[in-house]
Amino acid sequence: MPPSKxxxxxxxxxxxxxxxxxxxxxxxxxxxxxxxxGALLRVARSRLGRPDWAEDxxxxxxxxxxxxxxxxxxxxxxxTWLWTILLNKCRRSASGHARQPRVSCWxxxxxxxxxxxxxxxxxxxxxxxxxxxxxARERTELLEASxxxxxxxxxxxxxxxxxxxxxxxxxxxxxxxxxxTAKNRVRWGLMRLADHVYSLRASQEGRR
Numbered sequence: 001m002p003p004s005k006x007x008x009x010x011x012x013x014x015x016x017x018x019x020x021x022x023x024x025x026x027x028x029x030x031x032x033x034x035x036x037x038g039a040l041l042r043v044a045r046s047r048l049g050r051p052d053w054a055e056d057x058x059x060x061x062x063x064x065x066x067x068x069x070x071x072x073x074x075x076x077x078x079x080t081w082l083w084t085i086l087l088n089k090c091r092r093s094a095s096g097h098a099r100q101p102r103v104s105c106w107x108x109x110x111x112x113x114x115x116x117x118x119x120x121x122x123x124x125x126x127x128x129x130x131x132x133x134x135x136a137r138e139r140t141e142l143l144e145a146s147x148x149x150x151x152x153x154x155x156x157x158x159x160x161x162x163x164x165x166x167x168x169x170x171x172x173x174x175x176x177x178x179x180x181t182a183k184n185r186v187r188w189g190l191m192r193l194a195d196h197v198y199s200l201r202a203s204q205e206g207r208r
Contacts, residue, residue, distance in 0.1 A: 009028050009031045010031060010034075012028075012031070014032070014035075014078035014079060015074040015078055017031060017032060017078075018032075018069065018072050018074060018078055019074055021069055022069055022070055022072070026066075029062075029066055029069075032062070032065070032082075033062055036079065036082060037058065037062075039163060039164050039165065040058045040061060040082075040083075040086050040164075041054055041055065041058050042159075042163040042164075043083075043086065043090075043159045043160065043163045043164055044057045044058050044086065044089075044090055046144055046147060046155075046159050046163060047090045047094070047155075047156065047159060048090055048093055048094060049144075049148070053093055056093065057086065057089045057090050057093045058086070058089075060089045061082065061085050061086045061089050064085050064089070065081075065082055065085055068085075076173075077170055077173065079166070079170065080166070080170045080173040080174050083160060083164060083166065083170070083174040084173070084174045084176075087156065087174060087175070142197060143197075145196075146193050146196040146197050147159070147193065149192075149196050150189055150192050150193060150196070151189075151192075153175065153185055154185050154186075154188055154189030154192065155189065156175065156185075157171055157175065157182060157185035157186045157189055158185075158186060158189045158190065158193065160174060160175070161186050168182050168183050168186070169182075171185075171186070
């Protein structure tokens with residue numbers, strides 16, 4: 001069978017792509033990566049807090065999905081299947097990094113010096129950027145800090161809903177919970193998120 005043209009594969013639904021990948025057209029998996037890499041990275045970065053950890057988790061997600069491609073059944077949502085794999089990879093990554101021992105006190109001091117240098121460089125970089133970009137970055141940092149303060153299941157539900165664009169039914173499947181639980185996690189997460197953002201902004205205003 002001749003290889004599919006990129007423009008042709010870009011129009012195929014996920015389920016059809018996976019059927020053809022399962023049938024031996026492994027090169028079509030590149031289209032899966034193209035479709036989902038950005039959204040997966042946004043969620044993984046928010047979940048793990050570091051770009052390098054997030055990139056590793058996303059690469060492992062795609063690798064696991066490709067290796068398990070024959071287990072996928074097209075009666076089910078493909079992206080729910082993929083997001084479930086990502087959440088599992090993020091949990092394992094977070095758990096693994098949390099178990100890593102602290103090496104020594106001098107590494108902490110070096111890390112502090114490095115962070116101070118990064119903060120200084122970041123401040124200089126922000127000063128050279130347009131105001132809109134500075135404000136957008138500040139809003140992103142505020143959002144990430146607020147998400148980190150939420151219970152894990154609520155934060156993950158919000159990430160899937162707004163970063164991943166999943167429907168409530170898909171969130172329920174990806175998080176292996178009922179539809180009502182998924183809706184409640186998003187609703188309560190939004191309420192707590194709003195409270196935390198308000199508190200952070202009030203704290204920032206008080207220091208000015």
